[in-house]
Amino acid sequence: MVPHTTPPCWPDIRPGRFAAAIIRNHQPADAKTRSLPGIAAGCKVALIGLPDDTGVYLNNGRVGARLGPTAFRAALSRYGVADSSLPPVFDAGDIAIGQDIHETHHRITAAVETLLAMGLFPIGIGGGHDLTFPFVRAVARHIGNHAEPMKGIYLDAHLDVRAEIGSGMPFRRLVEDCRVTSLTCIGADPFANSAEHLAWFNSHGGSIQSAPDAERDSFAGREPTCFVTTSPLFVSIDLDCLNVANAPGVSAINPVGLTPQTVAWHAHCAGRSPHVRCFDIMELNPTYDIDNRTARLAAHLFLQFLRGFAERASF
Numbered sequence: 001m002v003p004h005t006t007p008p009c010w011p012d013i014r015p016g017r018f019a020a021a022i023i024r025n026h027q028p029a030d031a032k033t034r035s036l037p038g039i040a041a042g043c044k045v046a047l048i049g050l051p052d053d054t055g056v057y058l059n060n061g062r063v064g065a066r067l068g069p070t071a072f073r074a075a076l077s078r079y080g081v082a083d084s085s086l087p088p089v090f091d092a093g094d095i096a097i098g099q100d101i102h103e104t105h106h107r108i109t110a111a112v113e114t115l116l117a118m119g120l121f122p123i124g125i126g127g128g129h130d131l132t133f134p135f136v137r138a139v140a141r142h143i144g145n146h147a148e149p150m151k152g153i154y155l156d157a158h159l160d161v162r163a164e165i166g167s168g169m170p171f172r173r174l175v176e177d178c179r180v181t182s183l184t185c186i187g188a189d190p191f192a193n194s195a196e197h198l199a200w201f202n203s204h205g206g207s208i209q210s211a212p213d214a215e216r217d218s219f220a221g222r223e224p225t226c227f228v229t230t231s232p233l234f235v236s237i238d239l240d241c242l243n244v245a246n247a248p249g250v251s252a253i254n255p256v257g258l259t260p261q262t263v264a265w266h267a268h269c270a271g272r273s274p275h276v277r278c279f280d281i282m283e284l285n286p287t288y289d290i291d292n293r294t295a296r297l298a299a300h301l302f303l304q305f306l307r308g309f310a311e312r313a314s315f
Contacts, residue, residue, distance in 0.1 A: 001025060001036065002114050004107035005093035008049060009070045011077050018081040018303070019073070022047070024091045037118055044087035045309065046120035047302075049073075049094035050108060053251070054101045055130030055167035056283075061251040064287030065127055068295075069094050071249075071286035072125045072302075075295035081303060085310045090120060101165060105134035112138035112278075121309070123302065124280035128251070129160055129238050132280055133170040136234045139278045140178040148231040149179040150277070153224075153270070155214075155263055156238040157189040157254045159201045167251065167283075170236075175204050180234075184226040186266065187211045187241045187258045211258055218265035227273050235270040237263060237281045237301060239294060247297060249289025260297055267301045271308025279305055 007026035013019045023043055025036075040046070049069025057063050095111060098104040108124075112135055115122045124135045132154075140150055152171060154160075161175075162168040174180040182205035201208075209224065217224050227233070240250040243257040270276050284298050 002048075002092040002111050004096050004111050005048070006096050008073060008091050008093045010073050013077045016080055017077060018079050018086070019077045022089045022091050025093045040090040040118060040120065042088050043090035044121060045306065046090045046092050046115040046118075046122050048092040048111060048115065048122060048124055050124050050127030050131040050135065051094050052097050052104050052126070052131060053128045054104065055128035055165070056251045058101070058164075058166035059162075059168045061167060062285060062288060063251075064285040065251050065283050067286045068127055068284030069125045071289070071292070071295040072281075072284055072298050075292055076299040076302065078296075079299055079303060083307065086303070086306045087309050089306070101130070105131070108134040109138045109141075113142065116142040122278045123305070124278070124282070125284065125298070125302075126280065126282040128167040129156070129236075129282045130165070130167045130170050132236045132282060133173045135280055136174055136278060137178050139234060140174075140180070143232055143277070149181045150234060151182045151184075151229060151231045152180050152234050152236070153184045153186065153226050154236040154238065155186045155241040155258065155266060156236070157187060157192050157240050157252070157257060158238070159185055159188060159193050159197050159206070160238075161197050161201050172200065181205055182207070184209060186214050186224070189254065189256065211256070214258060214266070215262050218262040221265070223269050224266065227269050227275070229275055231275065233273065233276045234278050235276050236279075237267065239281065239283050239298060242297070247294045249285050249287070249294030251283045251285050260300070264301055264304045267304040268308040271305040272311045274312050274314055
């Protein structure tokens with residue numbers, strides 16, 4: 001069993017649905033007699049739920065994202081995917097939340113390190129955006145000092161470079177603690193970030209791609225320039241980068257966010273790039289969702305990433 005995880009919560013899945021083929025960490029009847037690599041044999045990608053929103057609470061956001069992984073799986077279970085080229089997926093389950101935010105972060109890093117040691121590509125579903133920090137930290141440690149330092153790409157209305165512990169701090173911590181040398185924030189809202197945070201971001205290798213520029217890239221089917229690199233990358237999608245009409249179920253709504261088509265294109269590009277080492281979709285908050293539209297959109301973005309992943313030359 002992957003350390004610090006609990007069984008994933010799936011609804012009944014009809015045969016023929018994409019989710020029916022997902023291998024589950026806690027599912028096999030003979031799991032106690034089989035090794036973890038044996039259970040996940042043949043899988044390329046690992047899904048792991050990050051069901052905690054303590055950081056959102058500390059940041060005075062709308063709590064509820066702890067329920068995101070369960071809502072995501074329920075939405076994914078409804079998708080039937082005709083494309084047989086998508087990579088096999090191993091569901092590692094959900095992180096067991098610790099007594100405090102630091103313990104939870106430690107558990108996430110340990111679990112993801114196990115997945116990486118198994119040769120699996122990690123995809124996280126959350127959960128407060130602070131959880132991207134321990135998620136990517138595991139990848140940075142796995143890469144070590146034998147490769148170029150990591151660079152980060154994230155789609156978000158907020159820069160998330162606060163000094164204080166909470167959901168608004170992950171990318172500052174990654175720069176300060178994990179040798180991340182540059183950050184590209186796609187879709188940052190100029191009215192939702194302080195001058196102090198922008199100054200820190202700019203002084204630490206940050207660049208912003210505006211929403212209009214991102215929309216033009218997706219409309220033209222053009223790979224964003226931030227993906228053109230030889231450095232290892234992480235890609236994170238905060239669902240609040242999307243317009244509230246399409247994504248009401250988030251911790252902080254965005255009245256002028258990106259379109260689903262634009263975010264889906266970036267998810268596809270992330271999957272296709274051989275330099276992307278991990279991917280996450282964060283801040284899914286079903287407490288405020290309407291007709292499960294945000295959860296369905298998160299599942300669609302996951303599938304778009306997998307479609308891109310299937311196009312990798314190494315796959």
